[in-house]
Amino acid sequence: MPHAAPIRLIAIDIDGTLLSHEGRVGAPNQAALALARSLGVEVVIATGRRHCYAMRVLRDIGLPESAVLISSNGTVVRNLSSQLIERTHMSPEATALLCNHLAGFRNALVITFDKVGPDGEDARGALVVEELAEIHASIERWVTANELYIVHVNPIENALKNDAPIQAMLVGTMDRMAQAEALLVSHPGVAAVGETLSGGLISLNRTAYPERDLSILDILPAGCSKGAALLRLAASRGIQPSEIMAIGDNWNDLSMLEVVGHPVLMGNAPEDLKTLARQHGWRIGLPHTESGVAEAIESALTSALTPKSHETTQPTLVG
Structure with a gap:
């Protein structure tokens, strides 16, 4: 046949x-x-x-x-x-956890909002940071390519008052991101990379580039992958x-x-x-x-x- x-x-x-x-x-x-x-x-x-x-x-x-x-x-x-x-947004509980649990890593944090228009283009404010220097040092090409969409909000919680993000990310060296990942996973509402947590608030994804000593930790709504x-x-x-x-x-x-x-x-x-x-x-x-x-x-x-x-x-x- x-x-x-x-x-x-x-x-x-x-x-x-x-x-x-x-x-x-x-x-x-x-x-x-x-x-x-x-x-x-x-x-x-x-x-x-x-x-x-x-x-x-x-x-x-x-x-x-x-x-x-x-x-x-x-x-x-x-x-x-x-x-x-x-589309799935992060819950208010998840964003509160994010901001309150990452005090030592906020200079490496980018929060993403879905602001795509009918033409497929983002509006300014699709990416929100509290500080940019550390992020720029880690992923300079990405920052340059996305500078039209990035806004600075300090404290970053102010960006969350009227809109819900779709994800956040932390960027930095392999060791620093391993520390951030361990800190996040220590919270009972956070599912580790590759795991699903019943009743959780956040799921984690990791992208690693050992040859560049770079790791990107994606922070997603629970269950998203x-x-x-x-x-x-x-x-x-x-x-x-x-x-x-x-x-x-x-x-x-x-x-x-x-x-x-x-x-x-x-x-x-x-x-x-x-x-x-x-x-x-x-x-x-x-x-x-x-x-x-x-x-x-x-x-x-x-x-x-x-x-x-x-x-x-x-x-x-x-x-």
Whole structure:
């Protein structure tokens, strides 16, 4: 009987995954996305970037406006035309915990609000900081790229009086962020990275760049993650987790790699995450500098184009 492609949806991270070292989606990766779509496989982008910042690199790469973008680590889901699908805000209790429990780390704190307009562009005030010097020292390029959206509010609680954020993040050295993470997890309302806490207020995600001595700790509404958002989206399409491929490179991708049938970890992932991948039997692909996304997609989907030796009919494509 005809061979049917086992993958119906592919979820792909952006930074360190889809992008080259030059910060662009290279031609091989664009061709692989086109291949997937030609076989009836839905392509979804799942990123820690907020929607506006993600769209800077997603325009003009061949994806349709109906393609789905899971942004801010799963707290917001829109299509590329900026139509809102779902969004989760932090509760007042969560923001109070955030401000009261991080006294020694407020100079490393960025709070994010969803201020996306119909054109996909953010309004000023989408990013709020109390102080910027420490953040600038850690992620200078990000600050420069987002300076139009950043406002200073001191004390930062004043920014929370009339609007609810979608997430917050702490940035700094590996050691300092490990201290911040330990402090947050010490609170009974905070779920650690990779954990779900019944009745919790906050979930944590981590992105680590050991070679740069940089760690980003994302602070999300309870229960939010790339994986949770991806599963809800797939269920709305009638797609089973076993029919999903997820490709990522860092700890904030863990939630989706854990729940899909075809997890692929990029070759440039941190070594401790690679160790975990090997324990789970996940595929470890090429690094992003070698178009690892293209290699993973083409390897998985090429079989849909080639009938088995005993077949005489054309393959059935997913659609």
